[in-house]
Amino acid sequence: MMPTEAQRILKDLMENAVSRGQVGSHTLLYGQPHLVRDTLFAAVAQVEGVVLRNPSILTLERVGDLAAVLTHLQSRNFLFIDHFHLLSTPSIELLPELMHFSLPIKVGHGSEMKEVYLRLPQFTVIAATSKPHLLPHNLKKCFAQQIGIEDSPPDSSSSVLS
Numbered sequence: 506m507m508p509t510e511a512q513r514i515l516k517d518l519m520e521n522a523v524s525r526g527q528v529g530s531h532t533l534l535y536g537q538p539h540l541v542r543d544t545l546f547a548a549v550a551q552v553e554g555v556v557l558r559n560p561s562i563l564t565l566e567r568v569g570d571l572a573a574v575l576t577h578l579q580s581r582n583f584l585f586i587d588h589f590h591l592l593s594t595p596s597i598e599l600l601p602e603l604m605h606f607s608l609p610i611k612v613g614h615g616s617e618m619k620e621v622y623l624r625l626p627q628f629t630v631i632a633a634t635s636k637p638h639l640l641p642h643n644l645k646k647c648f649a650q651q652i653g654i655e656d657s658p659p660d661s662s663s664s665v666l667s
Contacts, residue, residue: 506652506653506654506655507654507655508540508543508544508654508656511534511544511652511654512544512547512548513548514650514652515532515544515545515548515549515631515652516548516551516552518530518532518629518650519548519549519552519555519583520552522581522629523552523553523554523555523581526581527581527627528580528581528627528628528629529583529629530629530648530649530650531604531629531630531631531632531647531648531649531650532629532630532631532632532648532649532650532651532652533589533632533633533634533637533640533645533648533650533651533652534631534632534633534634534652534653534654535633535634535635535636535637535651535652535653535654536635536653536654536655537635537654537656538587538588538633538635540654540655540656541587541633541635541654542587542633544654545585545631545633549583555583556579556581556582556583557582557583557584557585557631558574558577558578558582558583558584558585559585559587560574560584560586562586562587562588562589562591562592565586565592565593565596566593567593567595567596568593568595568596568599570596571592571596571599571603572608575603575608575625575628576608576623576625578625578626578628579626579628580626580627580628581626581627581628581629582626582628582629583628583629583631584628584629584630584631585631585632585633586630586631586632586633587633588633588634588635589632589633589634589640590634590635590636590637590639590640597640597641597644600630600644600647601643601644601647603625604630604647606624606625606626606627606628607622607623607624607625608622608623608624608625609621609622609623610622610623630648632648637651637653
């Protein structure tokens with residue numbers, strides 16, 4: 506998909522979410538890193554009222570780091586995670602539950618341990634990767650939309666010199 510078409514889809518997603526006061530569809534973007542980021546930020550710039558949180562992947566080293574970011578989100582925020590394929594394995598395993606707005610927390614030890622769930626505000630995940638083949642299949646299924654962004658093909662008239 507060309508960047509302009511992907512930008513239009515993202516813009517529509519955000520406008521619909523903002524105008525209806527609802528959460529948008531979780532979206533996975535893949536392609537060359539600069540194209541994905543530029544496309545997303547161009548779409549965000551066109552939609553008034555979008556709150557986009559963009560933590561550095563380097564700050565999401567542990568599950569607790571991701572949990573801290575999520576507990577600071579407000580309802581209907583957009584969470585953009587760039588270089589999504591670099592997310593730690595424990596965080597990736599947790600994401601399907603998080604995308605349903607629930608954060609599991611283990612309390613206690615041994616036979617007394619149990620899991621309680623912290624309710625999260627409703628938010629939209631927009632993840633970007635240049636390596637979608639590295640993502641587990643069950644994680645890809647969590648994204649309602651998957652958009653591949655490609656560079657425009659080179660001008661064919663300039664590619665052949667006689």
